[in-house]
Amino acid sequence: MVGSGKKKGTVRFSLNPRSSAGRVSVAGDFSEWKPRPLRKRVDGFSLTLALPPGTYQYKFIVEGAWIIDPDNNQWALSPIGTMNSIVVVD
Numbered sequence: 640m641v642g643s644g645k646k647k648g649t650v651r652f653s654l655n656p657r658s659s660a661g662r663v664s665v666a667g668d669f670s671e672w673k674p675r676p677l678r679k680r681v682d683g684f685s686l687t688l689a690l691p692p693g694t695y696q697y698k699f700i701v702e703g704a705w706i707i708d709p710d711n712n713q714w715a716l717s718p719i720g721t722m723n724s725i726v727v728v729d
Contacts, residue, residue, distance in 0.1 A: 650690050650726055652697070654708070655683030660701045667697030667723075674700050696723035 652665045654677065663684040664674035677684035677699075696715055698705045707714060708724035717723050 648689055648691070648728065649687050650728055651685060651687045652677065652699075653683055653685035654699050654701070656701050660684075662700075662702055664700040665697055666700060666705075667695050667726075669695045669697070690728045692728050694725060694727050696725055698723055 654663055656663060663677045663679075665677060665686060666672045666674045669688070669690055675686060675688070677686040696717070698707060700706075705721075707722050711724045711726070713725040713727075714722045715725050
């Protein structure tokens with residue numbers, strides 16, 4: 640899931656994997672597709688990032704497997720033919 644963070648200009652990425660995953664990261668064009676680890680919480684994993692206004696593509700990485708955000712139905716086709724999730728920062 641992606642949503643607004645507590646501070647203006649921040650985005651909160653969160654995921655509650657269906658399995659007992661030990662490692663979850665997020666990567667996107669905002670990080671040059673370099674994975675950023677999410678912190679483990681009682682209800683799943685999350686990470687809040689400050690991002691400038693714009694539209695960004697991203698994916699979660701769960702135990703090495705790249706997946707689209709299962710709670711976000713906004714997607715775009717990547718240049719390599721896979722789907723990426725989309726987040727818009729105002």
